Amino acid sequence: xxxxxxxxxxxxxxxxxxxxxxxxxxxxxxxxxxxxxxxxxxxxxxxxxxxxxxxxxxxxxxxxxxxxxxxxxxxxxxxxxxxxxxxxxxxxxxxxxxxxxxxxxxxxxxxxxxxxxxxxxxxxxxxxxxxxxxxxxxxxxxxxxxxxxxxxxxxxxxxxxxxxxxxxxxxxxxxxxxxxxxxxxxxxxxxxxxxxxxxxxxxxxxxxxxxxxxxxxxxxxxxxxxxxxxxxxxxxxxxxxxxxxxxxxxxxxxxxxxxxxxxxxxxxxxxxxxxxxxxxxxxxxxxxxxxxxxxxxxxxxxxxxxxxxxxxxxxxxxxxxxxxxxxxxxxxxxxxxxxxxxxxxxxxxxxxxxxxxxxxxxxxxxxxxxxxxxxxxxxxxxxxxxxxxxxxxxxxxxxxxxxxxxxxxxxxxxxxxxxxxxxxxxxxxxxxxxxxxxxxxxxxxxxxxxxxxxxxxxxx
Numbered sequence: 001x002x003x004x005x006x007x008x009x010x011x012x013x014x015x016x017x018x019x020x021x022x023x024x025x026x027x028x029x030x031x032x033x034x035x036x037x038x039x040x041x042x043x044x045x046x047x048x049x050x051x052x053x054x055x056x057x058x059x060x061x062x063x064x065x066x067x068x069x070x071x072x073x074x075x076x077x078x079x080x081x082x083x084x085x086x087x088x089x090x091x092x093x094x095x096x097x098x099x100x101x102x103x104x105x106x107x108x109x110x111x112x113x114x115x116x117x118x119x120x121x122x123x124x125x126x127x128x129x130x131x132x133x134x135x136x137x138x139x140x141x142x143x144x145x146x147x148x149x150x151x152x153x154x155x156x157x158x159x160x161x162x163x164x165x166x167x168x169x170x171x172x173x174x175x176x177x178x179x180x181x182x183x184x185x186x187x188x189x190x191x192x193x194x195x196x197x198x199x200x201x202x203x204x205x206x207x208x209x210x211x212x213x214x215x216x217x218x219x220x221x222x223x224x225x226x227x228x229x230x231x232x233x234x235x236x237x238x239x240x241x242x243x244x245x246x247x248x249x250x251x252x253x254x255x256x257x258x259x260x261x262x263x264x265x266x267x268x269x270x271x272x273x274x275x276x277x278x279x280x281x282x283x284x285x286x287x288x289x290x291x292x293x294x295x296x297x298x299x300x301x302x303x304x305x306x307x308x309x310x311x312x313x314x315x316x317x318x319x320x321x322x323x324x325x326x327x328x329x330x331x332x333x334x335x336x337x338x339x340x341x342x343x344x345x346x347x348x349x350x351x352x353x354x355x356x357x358x359x360x361x362x363x364x365x366x367x368x369x370x371x372x373x374x375x376x377x378x379x380x381x382x383x384x385x386x387x388x389x390x391x392x393x394x395x396x397x398x399x400x401x402x403x404x405x406x407x408x409x410x411x412x413x414x415x416x417x418x419x420x421x422x423x424x425x426x427x428x429x430x431x432x433x434x435x436x437x438x439x440x441x442x443x444x445x446x447x448x449x450x451x452x453x454x455x456x457x458x459x460x
Contacts, residue, residue, distance in 0.1 A: 046118070
C-alpha cells in the first residue's frame with residue numbers, strides 16, 4: 001500500500017496534468033477556430049474585389065492560389081505565389097465544376113481537401129476560385145501543442161519537487177505523531193505527548209493528548225488499585241494468620257499437656273471470635289466497596305446517638321460520655337449503618353484512650369447536611385498516624401484492634417454520599433467527624449484524611 005505522501009503527490013500531479021491537458025485542448029481548439037475564421041474572412045474579402053475576375057491580376061494575399069474553372073470543368077492556375085499549386089488543381093478537378101458553381105452561388109467559404117476556398121462566377125460563366133492552403137495554420141497549431149507539452153512537462157516537474165517538499169512538511173506532524181505513538185506502544189511511557197499547533201493536525205494532536213492524559217490517569221489509577229489490592233490481601237493474610245497461629249499453638253500445647261483444657265479452650269475461643277470479627281469486617285468493607293444498596297429512610301440521628309452513648313456507658317461505666325445533640329435530628333440514611341458508625345467511633349475511643357478519659361458525641365445540622373462527631377480528650381495522634389487513620393489495617397500506637405474500624409466508617413460515609421474527617425494532635429485529643437447529606441444527595445468529596453486542625457475547623 002502506497003504511503004499517504006505518495007498518494008497525495010500522485011493525486012496532485014494527476015489533477016494538474018488533467019487540468020493542463022484540458023487547457024491545452026481548449027486553447028488549441030480556440031486558436032484553430034480563430035485562425036480558420038480569420039482565413040474565411042480574408043477569403044471573403046478577396047472574393048468581393050472587382051478585379052478578381054480579371055485573369056492575371058494579383059489581388060490575392062500572399063500564399064493564396066487563384067484558380068479559373070470553365071463551365072466544362074477545365075481548370076488552370078491564374079495567380080498566387082504558392083510554390084506548388086498542383087495539389088489545389090488536382091483537388092479542383094476531383095471535385096468537378098458542380099460543387100464550385102454551387103458554392104459560388106451561395107458565396108460561402110468551403111473546405112477543399114486540406115484547404116479553404118471561396119468561388120465566384122464571372123460574367124463569361126467562368127468560376128474564379130481563391131484557395132488558401134492551411135499548412136501554416138497546421139504548423140502553428142503543431143508548434144503550440146509541442147510548446148504546451150514541453151511547458152506542461154516542466155511545470156509538472158517543478159510542481160513535483162515543490163509538492164513533495166510541501167507535502168512532507170505538511171505531513172511532518174503526522175510522522176512525529178506516529179513516532180510518539182510507537183514510542184508509547186513500545187516503551188509504555190504514557191507521559192509522552194504530541195506536538196500541538198493551530199492547524200488541523202495540531203487539533204488532532206490536542207485531542208490525542210487529551211485521550212493520552214485520560215489513559216495515563218486510568219493506568220495510574222489501575223496501578224494504584226492493584227497495589228492497594230495486593231496490600232489489602234497481604235494485610236488480610238497477616239491479620240488472619242495471627243489468630244490462626246494462636247489457635248494452632250494452643251491446640252498443640254493442649255495435645256502436649258503443656259496447658260490445661262480450660263485455658264486452651266478460652267484462648268482458642270477468643271482468637272476464633274477475633275477472626276470472626278475480622279472476617280465480618282472484611283465482608284462489610286467488600287459489600288461497601290461493591291456499592292451495595294443502602295436501606296435509606298428518615299432516621300432520628302439523635303435517638304441513635306442516645307442509644308449508642310447508653311450502650312457505650314454500659315460497656316465502660318467509668319468513662320464520662322457527654323451527648324451534645326438536639327432533641328431530634330432527622331436525615332435520610334441507613335439506620336443500621338449509622339448505628340455501626342457510632343459504635344465503631346465509640347469503640348475506637350475505648351481502644352485508644354486510657355480508661356476514664358472523657359469523650360463527647362456531638363450532632364449538628366448545617367445547610368443541607370448533618371454532622372456526627374465523636375471527640376475524646378485522650379493523648380491524640382502524631383501527624384503521620386493521623387494521615388493514615390482511615391487506611392485499612394492501620395493500627396494506631398498501642399491499638400490491638402483489626403485496623404478496620406475507621407475504614408468502615410469512611411466507607412459508610414462515602415456510601416451515603418458524605419465524607420469522614422479526622423483532627424488530632426499530640427496531647428489535644430482526637431475527633432472524628434462524619435458529614436452526611438441530610439436529604440441523601442451526594443456531597444463533594446468522599447474521605448478527607450489527616451487534615452490539620454485549623455482546616456477541620458474551617459469546614460465546620
